Amino acid sequence: MSAGVEIERVSFGYGATRVLEDVSLTIRKGEFFAFLGPSGSGKTTLLRLIAGFGMPDSGRILIGGRDATRQAPWARNVGLVFQSYALWPHMTVAQNVAFGLERRRVPRAEREQRVKAALELVGLAHLMDRRPAQLSGGQQQRVAIARTLAIEPEVLLLDEPLSNLDAGLRAGVRAELVELQRRLGLTTILVTHDQEEANAAADRMAVLDEGRVLQVGSPAELYDHPANRFVAGFLGTANLIDGEVTSDGFRAGGIALPVHAGATPGRATLALRPQALSLLRDGAGSLPARVVRAEFLGGHVRYTLEAGQGIRLIAEEPHLRGLQPLPPGAPVGVAVDPAQTTLLRH
Amino acid sequence: MAQPNRTGRRAVLAAASAALLPVAQLRAQTALEQRVVIITSFSRDVTTPFVQAFERAHPGTKVEVQNRSTTAAVAFIRETRSSPPDLMWASAPDAFEVLKAGNLLAKPQIDTSGIPPRVGGGPTHDPEGHYFGFAVSGYGIMYNTRYLRANNLPVPREWADLKKPIYHGHVGISSPSRSGTTHLTVETILQGEGWEAGWAQLLEIAGNFAQVSDRSFGVPDAVNSGQYGIGIVIDFFGFSAKASGFPVEFVYPSVTTLVPANIAMVQNAPNPNAARAFIQFLLSPAGQEVLLDPKVMRLPVRPETYAKAPQGFPNPFTDASLGARVRFDNDLSEKRYELLNSLFDRLVTFRLRELTAAWKAVHEAEAALARRDNAEGRRLVAEARVKLTRVPITAEQAIDPATAGAFQPTRPNRPAGPRQAQLEEEWDRFAVANYAEARQLAERARSAR
Amino acid sequence: MSATTLPSAAARPWRARWRIEASPVQVLAALLVLAFLLAFLVVPVGRVFVVAFTGAEGGFTLVHFGDFFRTSLFIESFWNSLYVAAMSVVVASLIAVPLAVILARHRFPGAALITTLGVLPLVMPPFVGAVAMQLVFGRNGTVNLLLMDWFGFRIPLMEGLNGVIFVQALHYFPFILMNLTASLSNIDVAMEEAGQNLGAKGFTLLRTIVLPLALPGYLAGASLVFVKVFDDLATPLLLNVTNMLAPQAYLRVTSVGLGDPMGYVISVILVVVSVIAMAGAALILRGRDFATQQRGGGGLARRPLSPLGKALAWSFVIPVLLLVLAPHVGILLLSLATVWSFSPLPDGFTLAHYATVLRETPQFLTNTLLYCGLAGAIDVVIGVVIAWLVLRTKLPGRKLLDLMAMSALAVPGLVLGIGILRTYFDVKMPDGASLATSWIMLTIVYAVRRLPYALRAATAALQQVHRSLEEAAENLGAGKTTTLTRIVVPLMAGGLAAAFVTSFATAAVELSATLVLATRDVDAPLSYGIYVFMQSAAGRGPGAALGVIAVLTVAVCTYAAHRIAERERSRRMREGRATA
CATH class of the missing domain: 3.40.190.10 (Periplasmic binding protein-like II)
Structure with a gap:
């Protein structure tokens, strides 16, 4: 398996502000990879470094096995789809798409054919002669993708490609993107702050925070086995309880929770997905608790519970017709499945 | 430093205090x-x-x-x-x-x-x-001494000196339509030499013009800077420039008026x-x-x-030669005032490039003839000179109300009739055609043998 | 705005209908601007221009226009003016475009200084500038005297139509420089990066992406240069080129007499051609939305230059600056010269002229600052309002306002001055003095004369503010007026600074209208003082000293405006980066 993009110990900053610290990542060829992180995490900067906008203070970037660290953006053959799309308003759709081909001196006949093909790929061949201002947001985004695909890049970089779209459009466009990527087998890196977007699209992803890569893996791996508090909290909902592992379980705030066997004693944080908790209306289970708040979410009801000395837990109960949500203050019992717990060490 | 609005306020105050003055006191000041x-x-x-x-x-x-x-x-x-x-x-x-x-x-x-x-x-x-x-x-000739020395030019004394080929491109004047003083100079020359001869002299001098300035002071300014060496100006421009330290001198030609x-x-x-x-x-x-x-x-x-007055200061009351040769006829001047301005602009100001080029050709042809005299050449040059020194109207026409009248209504506030535009267009065509033909004639004369 | 009434769904169609047509605020703003233009431009000028349409016996006639087209000198002048105006745009672009690109796209030491120096050519004090130009570039100016000495030939820099083109290009290129720089720095950096990402670099990137995107700014500047050169009479007269339209009009009006119709016929034609040129520029831009969304910091990234690039940039910037500032160096030398006549440099140096000026006429400077500062401020306000009405509303007749304001460019100052006298002389101020000859009117006339500059700069700046930024504000509950003052104007800061500087700087050396209107020494501005001095040989030095003071004043104000705009920009950049 050859490498698509390799990032080796890259650091980058603007003056005294550190943006990336010692980042290393390998993105496989043909893989759909995502950089996931909150704003300010450095994910967009890392993407721009791959595209050649800026040079790392230290470290190397390899694309297709060759060192591209010092290569100019125009020499990289890496396609970047900008968050704002950056379609040139003074050119038509076709001229926008043809631009990269002209720079590569593709003969006119082939160029026209490739422009058409790229636009057909995104289903916009009929709008070739429009100007960007005459297109809807979704159409503009597809033109931006077509413009990048037309040059047949080695790597496709997507900078928050869905953020400027209506919520209703996103899921559809995301599916199209994934489908397109699968069809072309193109190494793709998606930058996003939206975990759902990353989960749905990416084969693998890296979670970044404050300029560091915190964890790399498939969406399920990261979800099920977060390496630290941040990843656990950033991906989906998690109950994070600080406490101590003792011989008879995990103790915190006057409650005891089961953990899987063989856990080493000491201070730790217990991460519990809501689905690891079973809410028992009859008060049974290992842990008594009280309802603080109930949110009706359609398929299920999300409860905020309080147990012991101020330990807050989020639990979910599947909703069935005729089942009334519990009122605040109602006593309930909670059962914990030790197989679903994760212990995070400090 | 007075703020503008403060001066306004001060004026109001002054007016108010003036109103309060006793009447007697006011009367005592009626003098001024x-x-x-x-x-x-x-x-x-x-x-x-x-x-x-x-x-x-x-x-x-x-x-x-x-x-x-x-x-x-x-x-x-x-x-x-x-x-x-x-x-x-x-x-x-x-x-x-x-x-x-x-x-x-x-x-x-x-x-x-x-x-x-x-x-x-x-x-x-x-x-x-x-x-x-x-x-x-009085009007006369102002010149920059450094300029004349650097270009090896003799000092001009009379209007006729300015016709010499050696002064080509070295003379400046302001347009009579732009400068009342130049207007008088031109009128003086025409009265002193006669209409036809005066124009012939003016047009030949004009062949040496570097510029026709649109304001009187433009000429002394250019001579002071040395843009060109000789200017046709009113005397005090020369005197005051000299007094300010510029390397310039001023002479009165014998045909001048005060x-x-x-x-x-x-x-x-x-x-x-x-x-x-x-x-x-x-x-x-x-x-x-x-x-x-x-x-x-x-x-x-x-x-x-x-x-x-300082030594050498001209005195028109004792110096009989100063301005005496011309007895300036105000009536005549008045009758053709606007016509003269317009005619000068058509023949000289607006066609200066064509006029000076034609004269340059004539000068070159004459220089060639001096080396290699021949009858054909002389005939052609003479013909060119005639074309370059002719005016489209006679002295009589210039004061004929039928012609001059077309220009006169332009005085206060009444609009000029279309006649003026027609005459001006005729004169422009006249000038353009004559200068082009003269240039051709002179160029043929140069190669004649 | 009331916080208690929430817009109900039912109210929305009503509001939508009003937005498509015009809100009361828009109508009011348009009416105020219209009243200003009518009162101080259209009516006064109309009262003078009426002569062009009046027959010998009174009554309406077009016979004078017929005469114009039958007169070969005028036709020739017409074509000469067109040729000179077009070529001046070309030559000015050759100077301005590279400078703008260097300044806007690269980190260049002393950019503020260069920007300031780049404005100075616009500030050519009357008469002094002419004398200095001749002393430097003239037939026997420094350049030619040295050339004669060393190589035995001259270059006719200041002769004929080409001389006019040379001088005009040096004089007016800052219009292109300023507007283009503002335009370039407003381009979203992603536009450029997208080009690089797809394989474009260097000159190709500039040609295919950057410059086309900056087209609104370029056209704003270029059309100003075209119209200004087409209508300018000072430079042709300085070079004694009279076969052009504007000098013909001026010469007719000032020598044949105020009653002569032909001068006004030519003025009317100047106005018409100028308006057509402006409308043409607007037409080229129509339907192209060049606004690029400014994200947080927006603007092209200023990149460091490679050593070779640095060398190339300096080897362009330095000769160009020397060339365009030569007249100002000339003025400086003149102000320090004892006598300067037919020599490359003055005979000797003295500070006496400055002493004379400071002793006799200290009020000129403060008057100029006051009048021109106010005029510049009026221009920025009216310019923004017109630009906003044209670009952001559907008010009927809004384009007309634009063209009306632009036509001021083609109205000779003398004509406007006479028209103002004719219209307002009998209007008295509280102190009994005439409104027409008061400093207030002088300020208004400056504002009217320089409004076109501010208007073009404001229009270009507003064109680059994306609608969505305003819509965001409106969406958050800001009214049109709040949006304009809180969102649009701050985003236009750079362009507005350019607008103010141009109006202010050029008004500081305005002469033709000043000469008709300024009456009292205590109320008179610098340009009047220069005129007074420059009427005599002895006044040349003091005149030049006043000229230097005028130029320095403008330079300091320009530099300050530039620094303010730059600080604003870098503040936005920092904030933008923090959220990236």
């Missing part, structure tokens, strides 16, 4: 008002010495000077009839004629005793008493007493002496003032 407003085309260098001398003589009166080009001054007086400035003070007599014709000048009582009624070729003051000559000026620089009181002047006093001061011996200030340098109209 507190201020007098003068609109003038003269530079600050010229006006300041007079203003200071006047204010010393009349301590209660403050002189306000507004500097404007002559044209702007005339327009301003015309537009501000309801509250005009008190005095108009400028060189160009024609500007005063325009104001007089528009009934914009008052007729103050001024004592002119001791001042000869005529100086040079014409009357000192307006015979109808609307404006007064306070100094006279014309007065004037001052007039504007109709409905708000401060008539002070205005009258200023005119009287200008004509008094004390006022006349100010003319000899190095920055002013104009010829006084009182003969006795010349006793205090």
